[in-house]
Amino acid sequence: MLFNSGEFLIFLTVVWVLHWWIVPRSERWQNALLLAASLVFYALSDLQFLALLLASSLINHALALHLVRLPEGRARSTWFWLGVSFNLGLLIYFKYANFFVEAMAQMFASMGLASGGFVLAVLLPLGISFYTFQMLGYLINVQHEEIDPCKNRLNFLTYVFFFPKILAGPIERAQHFLPQIEVPRVLDPELISDGLRQILWGLFAKVVIADELGPYIDTVFGAPDAHGSGTILGAVMLYIVQIYCDFSGYSNIALGVAKLFGIRLVINFAYPLFAVDISDFWRKWHVSLTSWMIDHVFTPLSFILRDMGKRGLVIAISVTFFCVGIWHGANWTYVVFGILQSIYFIPLAVGAGIGRASVNSSTALLPAPGRALRMLGMFVLMSFTFALLRAGSLGSMANIYQSMVINFPLNSGKQWSTMPLARDLILYIIVLLCVEWIQRGKEHGLVWERLRVPKLVRFAVYLVIAQLVIWKSGMGNNFIYFQF
Amino acid sequence: MSVGRLVLNAFYFCLLLLVFNLVSIAITRSLLLRTDLTFPTGTNTLVLGDSQVEWAVNDSLIPRTVNLAQGGEAYLYSYAKAKHFFEANPDLDTLWLSFNYMALDHVQDTLTRSDRYIKFKLPFNFFLLDATDACIFLGLPKAYITLAQTPFIRWGFIRKAVRGPTNYKDLNFGGYSGTTEQKLKKDLSVRANEQKLGTTRPPEFGAARDQVEYLQRTIDLCRANGVTCILLNTPVHPVAQKGSDTTAYYAYIQQHFPDQPFFDHSSWQFPDSCFRDAVHLNAHGATRYTTRLEKLRSKGWPTLDRQGRTPEERDNAVQQQ
Helix, strand or coil, X not given: CCCCCHHHHHHHHXXXXXXXXXXXXXXXXXXXXXXXHHHHHHHHHHHHHHHXXXXXXXXXXXXXXXXXXXXXXXXXXXXXXXXXHHHHHHHHHHHHHHHHHHHHHHHHHHCCCCCCCCCCCCCCCCCHHHHHHHHHHHHHHHHCCCCCCCCCHHHHHHHHHCHHHHCCCCCCCHHXXXXXXXXXXXXXXXXXXXXXXXXXXXXXXXXXXXXXXXXXXXHHHHCHHHCCHHHHHHHHHHHHHHHHHHHHHHHHHHHHHHHHXXXXXXXXXXXXXXXXXXXXXXXXXXXXXHHHHHHHHHHHHHHHCHHHXXXXXXXXXXXXXXXXXXXXXXCHHHHHHHHHHHHHHHHHHHCCCCCCCCHHHCCCCCCCHHHHHHHHHHHHHHHHHHHHHHCXXXXXXXXXXXXXXXXXXXXXXXXXXXCCCCHHHHHHHHXXXXXXXXXXXXXXXXXXXXXXXXXXXXXXXXXXXXXXXHHHCCCCCCCHHHXX | CCHHHHHXXXXXXXXXXXXXXXHHHHHHHHHHHCCECCCCCCCCEEEECCHHHHHHCXXXXXXXXXXXXXXXXXXXXXHHHHHHHHHHCCCCCEEEEECCCCCCEHHHHHHHHCHHHHHHXXXXXXHHCCHHXXXXXXXXXXXXXXXXXXXXXXXHHHHHHHHCCCXXXXXXXXXXXXXXXXXXXXXXXXXXXXXXXXXXXXXCECCCHHHHHHHHHHHHHHHHHCCEXXXXXXXXXXXXXXXXXXXXXXXXXXXXXXXXCEEECCCCCCCHHHEEECCEECHHHHHHHHHHHHHHHHCCCCCCCCCCCCHXXXXXXXXXX
């Protein structure tokens, strides 16, 4: 069931009414309802793996409780690593087994050996990357005694399966989520109103921009040879806009839906298209993944390698971005994606340039020319790198860049632009960028605090966006990040 | 903000959205209904149905005929079109209605009720439907969303209609569109694979309830208006014919429409170069087929056998044998 479908609207309305008006206002009943709704939601999306995820959650729950009962020492460490291996094993099997088998077969074939015709066709459970990282983070936090394990199984399962985030995050921390559901939630009209606005903004980005960009980008990436350089360049630049609108749209809807139930999820995007450098970008893009990687990969690694000085830092950064890359899936494009990110990052880290104030902290209407140039440079660099996530293989990526050069009008006689983008779509993208620029210090584009906008105008804005979403909603297009 | 205020705001918001959509749909409908549906003087034949006739009958080669068939068209829409065009064109005396081997197969009701076809068909045909016809969509959420999207989808038409008069050609109602695509080889290999794997779905001819109902209604409508309704089965590739449940098809006609004029041209011999795929003619095939149709019409439609032979041709063939 997709967030941008009519079925979800009906499902959400029913669960919301039940949550606030039918079930007793105790955390037990509220959580039981949310868990039941979440299980139904997941079952409707991917029934075949529901039992697996349920079993895995119960194992993690029991394991965490067992860990704290053990004294510090080898036994506890063994159980902890067993838990880590279990979670990683599931992820590796479902996400990377096909890749490894194919790679081995290719290697054997290149050595002139028969692979025995062994073929593995493992299906990917929806949301497994997000789910596994959540479980791993929980176990690590319990092991390091940063949190107490959740004793209440109902609360724990609600944390794991909470439907707004189960399929594509954000990767929620137990210490942030659990305290919110351990007390009865009170209906807060302000929070609900904010949630509704956030959902609307998410739908605008997803339905009006990302879904509309999809066919254009698919056409160009599908047959780059047939298009002029300008069109290919446009598609490469627009892909990052598409994936941003798709994923940030999804995240905004997830955060908004959670607010309808009185729960705040972690912010996943902080206007990354306005980033001025690579560290700024990764502080704003898929924040829940980046912060997970920093806490559980980069920090421990740099601690272990601290004696190696800058070399240790370089290794820690490289490993972290390698993990970020392959988190997206099993493909060489993701590996190269991770390597490129670390190449961009290392000079900044070695030169101690991380942690400077980002552009979000300024409230100026227009950026200073220097900053604007850096933002533009960053946007171009990231566009070219993120295109890797869209290209199915390194060969296709090379073909795209090659076509961009070969089809240049002076070389080929082909037109610069062979496929113009719809004018209304350009307008929507400009509107989104302008609104997000103005609202860059806030959680989403429709937060009106400190803006003197009359109520009627706000109402009109909501109506226009809602109408655009109705007009543009197609067949309930999937979210790009579901594949990761 | 109180809970009451929030609920009230949400209510006003939904109400305004609903009113805006109802008004914009009503305006679009009235503009569509203002369209002049009159055909050129002398037109007496209307062609309706799905892609098989859409691509087979080139109405520029056959006088006094307008082809408004369209790929994926359910009989519901053919019926609605026929009703309005009969009203606007009293000279119409013949309707050629597509009736192929799949026409009443149980999957064909998806042409009326599936999300995909609602999205493609409703914005272009909704204004033709009366209350009884529209009841089909009552329980289908996609129909409501599609109706709300209609003013946006028909924006080009609305702009034109506001500026000046429009005619039936502005409605995107279909019509002959010759194709030069070559998909026959691919189609034949897919069919061969299906045959080999045994994945060919058993047809259930006559099981499509909406299709059956609206085919009957169209025939009744023709009778009521003094229009001859001719069921037309256009030429298909021998492989497609072999793969169809022709026994059930002919038995159905025999049982339900024994007196209905039925032109079965499915076995007319055409070379592979005339086919786009196993069941559609390409532009070249359409030219040959339409020319032959016109010749037959000018002869007053002598009774043809399934190979498309006139009684004379058949007798000659028998004598030669």
